Amino acid sequence: MVSSISCQYHEAGHAVAGVVIGRDFEFVTVIPIGNTEGHVAYSTADDPEFPRPPQLEAIFFIAGPYAECRRTRRSLPRLWIEQQDASDVAALQLSEADFRKAVSQSMEIIDKNWPAVRRVAAALRRRQKLTFEEVEAMVFSA
Numbered sequence: 001m002v003s004s005i006s007c008q009y010h011e012a013g014h015a016v017a018g019v020v021i022g023r024d025f026e027f028v029t030v031i032p033i034g035n036t037e038g039h040v041a042y043s044t045a046d047d048p049e050f051p052r053p054p055q056l057e058a059i060f061f062i063a064g065p066y067a068e069c070r071r072t073r074r075s076l077p078r079l080w081i082e083q084q085d086a087s088d089v090a091a092l093q094l095s096e097a098d099f100r101k102a103v104s105q106s107m108e109i110i111d112k113n114w115p116a117v118r119r120v121a122a123a124l125r126r127r128q129k130l131t132f133e134e135v136e137a138m139v140f141s142a
């Protein structure tokens with residue numbers, strides 16, 4: 001089964017932002033599981049005893065929907081409400097100011113690394129699954 005282009009860009013957005021902010025993960029995939037089209041599999045460092053800064057988590061979550069929006073030219077607020085990422089960010093309980101800051105930081109990371117997002121999305125289309133190290137190589141090969 002071939003994943004949608006939206007899904008490839010969405011997951012590529014999360015993956016590239018993860019590499020840029022140093023939020024490691026095991027792999028990113030566009031192979032559907034349950035009701036999700038694709039996902040990023042977290043590494044063991046995600047154990048509750050090792051919490052990550054909520055601001056960075058928010059940047060990571062927002063990057064997926066934003067990459068998808070940037071490709072389709074849909075507005076982020078409109079697409080945002082349809083996404084699981086919106087509830088993941090809500091669970092972080094950021095202040096309105098911190099949320100806005102995370103949105104702009106996330107957009108900046110994706111805009112600045114757009115060629116890498118495109119490379120990662122294309123690689124996901126061909127191979128369905130990439131490790132953190134493989135994404136990292138694509139981000140830093142620019």
Ligand SMILES: [Zn+2]
Nearest residue numbers: 010064065085
């Ligand atoms: Zn997502």
